[in-house]
Amino acid sequence: MKHNVMPHRSRLLIPLLLVLVAIIGISRYFSYQKTSSLQETAKSDVVKKDSIAKEVLCTRESRLENRPSYDRALSLIAEKYDLWEKSGEGFGSYYFFPSKLVNCIQANEGEVRNTSGAEGFFKFNDDQIKDNYFPITIDRDYSYNDDILNALLLVHEITHVQQYLDTVNGKPSLSCIDKESEAFFAQFQFYSIQFPEVRKSMDLRIENDKNLHPQLAMIQNIKNTMSLNGVRAKCLNNKDNEDKNCIENYRKNEIKQMLMKDDFYLKQCGL
Numbered sequence: 704m705k706h707n708v709m710p711h712r713s714r715l716l717i718p719l720l721l722v723l724v725a726i727i728g729i730s731r732y733f734s735y736q737k738t739s740s741l742q743e744t745a746k747s748d749v750v751k752k753d754s755i756a757k758e759v760l761c762t763r764e765s766r767l768e769n770r771p772s773y774d775r776a777l778s779l780i781a782e783k784y785d786l787w788e789k790s791g792e793g794f795g796s797y798y799f800f801p802s803k804l805v806n807c808i809q810a811n812e813g814e815v816r817n818t819s820g821a822e823g824f825f826k827f828n829d830d831q832i833k834d835n836y837f838p839i840t841i842d843r844d845y846s847y848n849d850d851i852l853n854a855l856l857l858v859h860e861i862t863h864v865q866q867y868l869d870t871v872n873g874k875p876s877l878s879c880i881d882k883e884s885e886a887f888f889a890q891f892q893f894y895s896i897q898f899p900e901v902r903k904s905m906d907l908r909i910e911n912d913k914n915l916h917p918q919l920a921m922i923q924n925i926k927n928t929m930s931l932n933g934v935r936a937k938c939l940n941n942k943d944n945e946d947k948n949c950i951e952n953y954r955k956n957e958i959k960q961m962l963m964k965d966d967f968y969l970k971q972c973g974l
Contacts, residue, residue: 761807763835772846773810776853780861781805783893799858799889800865807835808861815842820967822917823856825863827870837864848916851901855918858893862886879972884959888951890918891925891958928961929954 766777784802815821823841831838839860845853863886870876877885894905909915909923938949946952962968 761801761804761835761837763803763806766806767809767836769808769810770812770846772848772850773841773853773857775850776857777805777808777810779850779854780858780893783896799862799885799892804837804861804865804868807837808857808864809836809838810857811838811840812843812846813840815840816844823860825860825867827863827867832867837867839864851897851905852916852918855890855893855922859886859890862889880959880962880968880974881955883962883968883972884955887921887925887958887962888955891922891954894922924961925958928957930957933957 766774766781768774769777781802784798784800784805787798788802815823821842823839823845825837825839829838839857841853841856841860845856863882866877866882866885894902897905905919905922909919909926912919915923934950934953937953938944938946963974968974
């Protein structure tokens, strides 16, 4: 009897095809598993982010109880920010957080300057943060300052609170040095828009005090850093400029470059 014998090449082809089918199947399985895992991770992140955001809302209609020196400063900030809010400008070069956020600020005192070299701080992800409660720690010497100096420091720290809220609500996080640059710019803008008599008092101290207070010393440093010619060339007289926030961004970058030369902020930001 004559048997049909399969050609040698065909006998090799079938096992190869079976191996290929198996590889494709395994690949699809793991691809599905990876996609499924990524989807679950994404869902988990959304839930976590939503959970965090719900824990850090500010819905208070009145301020938390603070020492009179800080409550008056918070009142000054709320007054100014409320004016900007009602002007319809919204967030912009003078407006760094909603006026209502002032209601949720708790100003605590501590030995800040002697322990860290700072004047005050807001600790990101502090376990004390909760609904309608954002603790800011201020050096205890500020109890003896006038209201505008306390307001300057608080504007800086409340800007950090807003940066924290932005992050937990899904906005891209700024770098450490950019956070500081924005917070100091917020201080400077708060100084620059004061009513004439308050501004005059601050400027007289900046020009004449031999032992200038740290808050006003920083304002002085920022003023000395800012270049009017630079803004004109980059933003005002540059027909190719398409950045609607050019002046704001230019000023923040000037402050950033100033901070990049300061050992304190280089160390704080790990630069």
